[in-house]
Amino acid sequence: MNSSRFKWLLTGFILLIFIWQAVSFLFKSSLVFPAPADVFEEIIELIKSGKLFIQLLQTFYKAFLGLFLALLIGLITGFFVGIFRALFELLRPVLMVLRSVPVVSWLSTVILLWGIGWKGVVFIVFMTLLPVVIFNVAEGVRSVDIKLIEMAKVYNVPRPKMFKSIYAGSVLPFLLSAINISIGTMWKAAIVSEYLIGDSGLGLQIFQAKFYVDTPKVFAYTVSAIFFGLLLEIIFYNIWERFFGEKAV
Numbered sequence: 209m210n211s212s213r214f215k216w217l218l219t220g221f222i223l224l225i226f227i228w229q230a231v232s233f234l235f236k237s238s239l240v241f242p243a244p245a246d247v248f249e250e251i252i253e254l255i256k257s258g259k260l261f262i263q264l265l266q267t268f269y270k271a272f273l274g275l276f277l278a279l280l281i282g283l284i285t286g287f288f289v290g291i292f293r294a295l296f297e298l299l300r301p302v303l304m305v306l307r308s309v310p311v312v313s314w315l316s317t318v319i320l321l322w323g324i325g326w327k328g329v330v331f332i333v334f335m336t337l338l339p340v341v342i343f344n345v346a347e348g349v350r351s352v353d354i355k356l357i358e359m360a361k362v363y364n365v366p367r368p369k370m371f372k373s374i375y376a377g378s379v380l381p382f383l384l385s386a387i388n389i390s391i392g393t394m395w396k397a398a399i400v401s402e403y404l405i406g407d408s409g410l411g412l413q414i415f416q417a418k419f420y421v422d423t424p425k426v427f428a429y430t431v432s433a434i435f436f437g438l439l440l441e442i443i444f445y446n447i448w449e450r451f452f453g454e455k456a457v
Contacts (some may be wrong), residue, residue: 250428271398274333282341290349348382
């Protein structure tokens with residue numbers, strides 16, 4: 209990040225804190241809208257007690273497990289959907305519906321299957337991300353130059369080598385794009401799911417703090433969730449740029 213960009217980022221952050229402070233001054237009650245100082249004090253207490261990191265790891269585990277399953281199933285399904293046009297047209301309405309289903313709509317199914325706990329959270333994250341991965345991988349497969357495939361068949365190129373040299377190179381940027389989109393989505397889906405049906409994690413802590421009308425703690429966990437969500441996206445973006453460069457789309 210160059211110095212000019214960093215200055216603008218820092219200025220924007222200071223402006224955000226200023227607006228936050230001004231709004232909290234208007235409400236004049238930490239129960240309604242706590243000041244930044246009260247929230248950051250609460251965050252420091254959560255860090256000192258170790259509670260923040262314990263809950264953070266719980267959310268990380270469920271979010272990344274859901275992402276891993278979506279990538280695993282989505283990569284295989286997306287490959288076949290991309291190759292067979294009829295299969296793509298058959299599954300497209302289903303995938304479009306799944307992509308549009310809000311998190312809360314899965315609740316009754318999840319509660320009946322597993323009750324309150326981590327399985328429901330992982331399932332919701334998985335179902336939220338799966339259509340994104342399938343669509344991106346399928347698009348990557350469909351973007352492969354047909355002439356390259358025909359040439360490989362003419363020269364009897366083995367299928368494993370054809371997949372590695374032709375399909376993998378075409379699918380990789382689209383798969384990276386799916387991960388890039390999924391990082392932020394999985395984090396929000398995991399926290400919302402924990403809030404609704406979780407037995408641990410940041411989402412549950414936000415729910416409990418809200419239940420006891422501990423607004424500074426609600427803000428503290430929310431700010432922490434936002435910070436680590438943005439941190440995940442920044443880390444992936446830097447890895448993406450460093451190792452894949454212009455391949456990313």
